[in-house]
Amino acid sequence: MRTQRQIVDYSLQRRAVLRDVRNGRIGTLEVCDASPYLKNAATYHGEPTDERCPVCRRDNLTLVHFIYGDELKQSAGQARKLAELPMLAMTLREFQVFVVEVCRSCAWNHLIERFVLGRDGLAADEMLHTDVMVSSGGAISHRTGKASHNGEARR
Numbered sequence: 001m002r003t004q005r006q007i008v009d010y011s012l013q014r015r016a017v018l019r020d021v022r023n024g025r026i027g028t029l030e031v032c033d034a035s036p037y038l039k040n041a042a043t044y045h046g047e048p049t050d051e052r053c054p055v056c057r058r059d060n061l062t063l064v065h066f067i068y069g070d071e072l073k074q075s076a077g078q079a080r081k082l083a084e085l086p087m088l089a090m091t092l093r094e095f096q097v098f099v100v101e102v103c104r105s106c107a108w109n110h111l112i113e114r115f116v117l118g119r120d121g122l123a124a125d126e127m128l129h130t131d132v133m134v135s136s137g138g139a140i141s142h143r144t145g146k147a148s149h150n151g152e153a154r155r
């Protein structure tokens, strides 16, 4: 999407959680806790994927896009279909999108990405993009540390 900016990727955190689940350090009940609201959002607004659930392997993951921001008023916090986002991005100046993956079979769920959309990104498009990629990438590797590199290499 053209106005997409300030992208923060959570795949390292996700892999760390999944590793702990496999090691038995975290119980599956703790991570497979999608609320009825989240499951409904996955059913009615979710984007199907070809990726199997990493926990139960019974079902493919569904991506749900939640939108946040002052301009959204009462719609803030709601799920939106991916196809609705470009239109919102042309109507509003700025809003946050949180992408959550959900397994509708075992209720596994995890935040995988967040980013900003909206008209404000049009003018300073190029400049912002390079800037943000560098700073957010640094923040993430700093927080998750060295351990996550193993997961990276396997994939």
Ligand SMILES: [Zn+2]
Pocket (backbone or CB within 6 Å): 053, 054, 055, 056, 057, 058, 059, 103, 104, 105, 106, 107, 108
């Ligand atoms: Zn599952």
